Amino acid sequence: MPEGPSDMAHAEVSTLFTDKVRDYIVGRPGYPVLLAGLLMESVGARPGQHLADIGCGTGLLAQSFLQHGFSVTGVEPNDAMRAAGAQLLSALPSFRMVAGTAERTGLPDASVDGVVVGTAFHWFDPVACRAEFARILRPRGWVALIGNERAMLDAGDLALSELLAHFRDDAHEQMRMLEDCAPAEFLGHATRHFEVPHRLSLDHDAFVALVFSRSYMPRPGSPRRAEAEAMIDNAFSAHAAGGRYALNYRATVYATAAFGGPAQAGR
Secondary structure: OOOOOOOOOHHHHOOOOHHHHHHHHHHOOOOOOHHHHHHHHHHOOOOOOEEEEEOOOOOHHHHHHHOOOOEEEEEEOOHHHHHHHHHHOOOOOOEEEEEOOOOOOOOOOOOEEEEEEEOOHHHOOHHHHHHHHHHHEEEEEEEEEEEEEEOOOOHHHHHHHHHHHHHOOHHHHHHHOHHHHOHHHHHOOOOEEEEEEEEEEEOHHHHHHHHHOOOOOOOOOOOOHHHHHHHHHHHHHHHOEOOEEEEEEEEEEEEEOOOOOHHHOOO
């Protein structure tokens, strides 16, 4: 599920990205192949476990775990995103998508072995979703909060950051960063933290889609749409090589092996 201010009403969250599904599918980065394996080492996750992917969006994170032999239930409030994810992953019998939020997943008690959240935690009410995660997890179930964030390493990274900042208010950028959402406080004192660098290479169409997939970027027909399109074209012309725009990312992971159990004793 995409980024946005955490205090936004659920009614708005469930519709905000309805007209950005195509951009999200074409432009947004997936997660590193190594991620699921590192989580297996870190929290004892193992193939065959049943996971809930909360704020599943179009299934970008779910794919990483499905490829490693997990079964995944995606929980997503946005109808268009949920339909797109269900269609994209329809060939995989170990995946299903359901309507729900982090605070009210609709899943049965003690029904999953792990909960994963990919670039969506800033949308959640931490108190309510903590109780919900504890309810749906089996004993010693694990939780991983994952951010997929740009790393400012090259001129192309900086150019994209400046372009987005031209249209974004401070609240959006602050809440985009997983670290700003106190993930270790949410998970407890046994939190494990690691990062996985990776790179994204985009053609012009995918680069345009990546930029316009942001919740705050101008919609078609809005007064600033033409300005945004011109800035995107200028950035691509200046920094693409061989028709591809390279971006550096880091998957930031905060995880605990026993959510609501010994890992949070004394909280």
